[in-house]
Amino acid sequence: MKEATFLKELKELDLLQQTLAILEWDSQTGMPEEGSEYRGETTGYLSGLYFEKKIGSKMKDAIEYFDQHPEELSEVGQAALKLVKEEYELNHAVPNELMVTFSAATSKAHGAWQKARKENDFAFFKEALAENIRLTKELIPYWKKEEKNDYDVLLNQYEPGMTTAILDEVFAEVRKGIMAIRQELNERGTKPNTDFLSRTMTKAQQKRFITKVVTDLGYDFSRGRLDDTIHPFATGINHRDVRITTRWNEQDFMMAIFGIIHEAGHGMYEQNIDEKYEYTPVHEGASMGIHESQSLFNEIIIGSNRSFWQKQYPFFQECAEGTFDDIAFDDFYRSLKKSQASLIRIEADSLTYPLHIIIRYEIEKMIFNEGATVEQLPEIWNSKYEEYLGIRPSDDLTGILQDVHWSGSSFGYFPSYALGYMYAAQLYHAMKKELAVDTILSSDDYSPIKQWLTKNIHQYGASRKPNQLIQDATGEALNPQYLLDYMKKIYFDVYQVNR
Amino acid sequence: MKEATFLKELKELDLLQQTLAILEWDSQTGMPEEGSEYRGETTGYLSGLYFEKKIGSKMKDAIEYFDQHPEELSEVGQAALKLVKEEYELNHAVPNELMVTFSAATSKAHGAWQKARKENDFAFFKEALAENIRLTKELIPYWKKEEKNDYDVLLNQYEPGMTTAILDEVFAEVRKGIMAIRQELNERGTKPNTDFLSRTMTKAQQKRFITKVVTDLGYDFSRGRLDDTIHPFATGINHRDVRITTRWNEQDFMMAIFGIIHEAGHGMYEQNIDEKYEYTPVHEGASMGIHESQSLFNEIIIGSNRSFWQKQYPFFQECAEGTFDDIAFDDFYRSLKKSQASLIRIEADSLTYPLHIIIRYEIEKMIFNEGATVEQLPEIWNSKYEEYLGIRPSDDLTGILQDVHWSGSSFGYFPSYALGYMYAAQLYHAMKKELAVDTILSSDDYSPIKQWLTKNIHQYGASRKPNQLIQDATGEALNPQYLLDYMKKIYFDVYQVNR
Known part of the structure; x- marks a missing residue:
């Protein structure tokens, strides 16, 4: 051969x-x-x-x-x-018959989930979910290669090398940290005013602003394009064709603007994998978590940066054609970072978001490692929301029925979102040792940031595992402290906790 | 089996x-x-x-x-x-080797044609064109099934059953007829004023107008879409996904408006083939000529109809937001149908257009049936333009280099354009025996027209040959007199010849 x-x-x-x-x-x-x-x-x-x-x-x-x-x-x-x-x-080793049954079950479960959402009743989804879980449990022995617990096997499909042992520790720290920050904001912080965020900004105005911003950040439109869609995504067709999509809301400019910054982060990753890997499975992201680290680096690390917004605000005001002329920069900036517990994960702010993920992680672990039954899940879900976020869903739609993932048997996927966030903060910490990030974001040339990410992450594609990438780029293994330090810095500033 | x-x-x-x-x-x-x-x-x-x-x-x-x-x-x-x-x-029966050579030659010829256009010099294209002709002549014996002459074999690739014997007669009549009409307009006609046609109409204004018009005509946007492109086309992906494209010129609304009406005609054909033929080669147009008859029915038959425009003009004026409020309907309508000899086929008006096709037909026939050499072609081309249209190209770019077809060895394709036009006029004549077309076009419901075309043409897809379709729909074989009668009616009216 x-x-x-x-x-x-x-x-x-x-x-x-x-x-x-x-x-x-x-x-x-x-x-x-x-x-x-x-x-x-x-x-x-x-x-x-x-x-x-x-x-x-x-x-x-x-x-x-x-x-x-x-x-x-x-x-x-x-x-x-x-x-x-x-x-x-x-x-x-997986019997073909089992894969066919599995695939048919997820397809059926998706329909059941939609029906349950329509009826706002978990009961319509329960059986199909139980079947998804049963079949996944049947598959785990075929997928299991080493001495791992069952949920580790699922985790590894999305994040190679990740274990519940690591996540238990990391998530406990993150949960504790976020809850402490929230208490601090509550007791000593000043809530930002967000009244003006719903002022009308047309699609054309938003598009003008964000197209320039993501171009500055390094998304290459000559190898990409931006389209409208209901569920935003990025897709790397090939090295020279990496597309992003968004949805627009003229009464909520944050949706498209942060959405596009996010997708452009995924896009920049795919655009900057070494082209020598093209036409092989190496020309892909290293994992879901690493991919998400790149989109969240853009959306949260860049998108929460005061210098970045200070530089961009005059252009934002220009694009808005007068609509925000009466809003002082500081008020504008602070409004972007208001934190408020919400029941819906995809509407969560960047402080409470990891709590939504941790709840899902804990529940999935209970299902696969501790034998929790589907009957118990709504009550577990609601109690955890009450405990971690202080709010309790009053129905299934704003509770356990909100995510599509379980209907597709994507158990083990959720932690990627939080891992990406922690990776992003850790990469930012490492980057700051080499680059004056704030100074760069105050300048006309953002390219050193993209170059750093390309050198340390993008170029390797899937040729290195997530833990190796993070170790090489930052000098240490995953460390959630950087995320907590980062959150404190941003939110204590915005909430004027130390003023 | x-x-x-x-x-x-x-x-x-x-x-x-x-x-x-x-x-x-x-x-x-x-x-x-x-x-x-x-x-x-x-x-x-x-x-x-x-x-x-x-x-x-x-x-x-x-x-x-x-x-x-x-x-x-x-x-x-x-x-x-x-x-x-x-x-x-x-x-x-065609040797694989010959097909490979043929395919490589056309690909090379396309490059040579582009180069020749850039240099405005036929000399750069001559050799590649000669090679395309040589290889096509080599292929003809393999393609020839009956006692046909060589050019008939080429014609039949695009229009099954068509022969030079038929076209010689038909085109002679058409040429004579058009030249007589032109002389009449010249001697006794009043030229329409077209000054206002270049007034700015924005893309959004044009789009609003034309989207409604083609929807009224029967193009189904729930099974289609309209996009921007450099070279407009229609493409039937499948029965429920038939897309059209256009280019826009804000200083020349006629480009997009007639372009979209044209492509929507192709689209309506593909949308209304009987769905039972889907997933087979029967779910296609019957021929290039029949396909073109449907686009030209829309563009020329509907698009030249006084009642149609009388009904649409108030809405057109509304879409143009005041730009044409000072233009009386009669002046507007007449401006759309000005005829003026041009050197460029794709810029030709609907009266002179067939002459451009007849010139190409005659030249192709000379190449394949009468041994004309490539060296002779520019002079033949220019003389024919002088003879038929009264204008002589001063260079190759506005002469023999204008069309892409020969670079792709698409010899025999051109007649489809004129056939489509003649079919359209003949179908219109037959339709008028059953439908009060002008009354329908003055009304809010155009559907009887689409229904007639679907019943007589669309539904059959490629299950019937062009000559059978035309015979069944109109009660006779191709008859160019309907085109000439139609042209007389439209142009004598617009040029007020009999006033």
Whole structure:
């Protein structure tokens, strides 16, 4: 077997993936509403070609041969082989029948979840959720490679190397820290005024502002584009075609502006993976958590930075054509960072957000490691919200039915959101040792920040694992203290706690 | 062999075609400029899968089996088999090597054509054009099935059943007729004033107007969409996803407005083919000429109709927000139909347009049936323009280099444009026997017109040949007199010849 044969097979897989990514992008941004049934036939057929090829004999032969002759592979070939092998080992033992049942169950559960949301009643989702959990538990033994507990197996599908042992410790610290900060703000802080945030800013005005901002931050529109969608996302079709989407609200400019900064962070990651990895599975993010670290670095670290906003505010005011001329910069800045407990995760502010994740993490762990039953879940959910956030959902819609993840059996995914946030704060801490970030954000040239992220994270794609990336970039393993320090700095300033 | 096996194979081919159509649409409407090289790899790979399948053993077996057992096929299966067999017979004897050479030559010729346009010098295109002609002549014997002359073989690739014998006669009549009308306008007509046509109408204003108009005409936006592009087109992805594109000029509203009416005509055809033919090659237009008859019916027959514009003008004025309030309806209507000889085909008005086509037809016939050499072509071209249109190109760019078709070896395509126009006029004549078209166009409900076209043309897709469709719909074969009568009616009215 020649390396070229192996790489050609990977390339063809990648071309099918690129095609599926365009079809998905199209169906979310522009496809005529009536076209979805036909589109399902097309993606179904192409996905079939993709999976056939992925577990086909050529791929199997390549894995077997190069496992014995790794020295015949280039660096790119070796990095690709590693990922292909991992995935192959994860899935090859799973009986095909079980995968089919699993896939059918998630599809059914998605419908049940939508029905339950419509009826605002968890009862309509309970059975399907139980079936998702049962089948996932049946799959775990096939996926389990080392001495891990069951939930660790699920975690590792999204964040290689992550364990409940680490997360228990880290999340306990984060939870305690955030609750202490919230108490401080409550007792000694001054709430920012946010009355003016709902002033009308047209889509065109918002677009003018944010297009310049993300271009400054380093998102490359000559290799990207921005479209409207209901659920915002970023998609890396290939190295030179990385698209982002958003939704707009003319009475709430923060939605699109922070949304686009967020998606541009994902986009910049994909645009700056070393192009030599293209057409292999290495030209992807290292993990969900690392991907989220890049979007949250943009959205929260940059997007909460006083110098950044001080520099941008005059242009923001210009784009708003007078609407915010009467708002002093300090009032504007503070309004962006108001914190308020909410029941809905995707509406949470950057201080309380991790608490929403921790609640989900604890519940998932109870399901898979401690035998919690679906009947118990709503009560567990509501009590945890009361305990951690001080508010209790009054119905299932604002409680346990709010997220799509469980209907798709994506158990173990939620922690990625909080990991990304902690990684972002830790990377920021490391970056500040080398760069005068505030000075850069006060200047006309933000490029050193992007360059730092590309040098330390982006370029490697999936050739390094999350823990290695973080260790190499910051000199230590995941450390939640940086997130807490960062939150204190931002929120104590905004709430004028020490004034 | 079961019919289901045959239909499944056709469906998979169709799904690949749908995918390629989306990729092409995307690359023309939205793909980031840097993405084209990667996109080429994707479409190259998928096209490869498509052609492999198309000439694969399953397809060959199906053709052979059902050729012997046609009674085992449903109506849809039979219609599909007929088309598949035709294409198979056309191409299966062509040596693969020759097709590869042919394909490489056209690709090279396209580059040479662009270079020649840049240099405004036919000399840069001459050799590549000669090679395209040489290879096409080499292919003709493989494509030739009956006693046809060489150019007939080319014509039939775009218009099944069409011959030079028919076109010689028809085009002679059309040419004579148009030249007579032009002389009349010249001697006794009053030229419309067109000064105000260049008044600014914003894209948003134009879009508001034309979206309503094509919706009224029957283009279904719930199964379609309108995008911006450099070269406008319509693409039927599938029955429920038929997209159109346009370019806008705020100083020339006619470009987008007539352009969109035109593309919506193509779109309405694809949207109204009987859905039972979906996933087979029957769910396509019957020919280039028939497809063009539907776009030109919209653009020229509807778009030149006085009642139509009388009804729409108040709304047009409303959309233009005052810009045309000082223009009386009669002046506005007449301005749309000014005729003026031009050197450029795509800028030609609806009276002189067929002359541009006839010139190309005559030249192509000289090349393939009469041995004209490429050296002679510019002089032939220029003399014919002088003879038919009274103007002579002063350079190659406004002369022989203006069209892309020959660089792609699309010899025999041009007549489709004129055929479409003649079909449209003939269909209009037949329609008027059953419908009070002017009354309908003065009303709020245009649907009887679309229904008539669907009943007589759209629904059949490619299950009937052009000549059968025209015979059945109009009661006679192609008759150019309807076009000439129509032109006289419109232009004598606009030019007030009989006043």
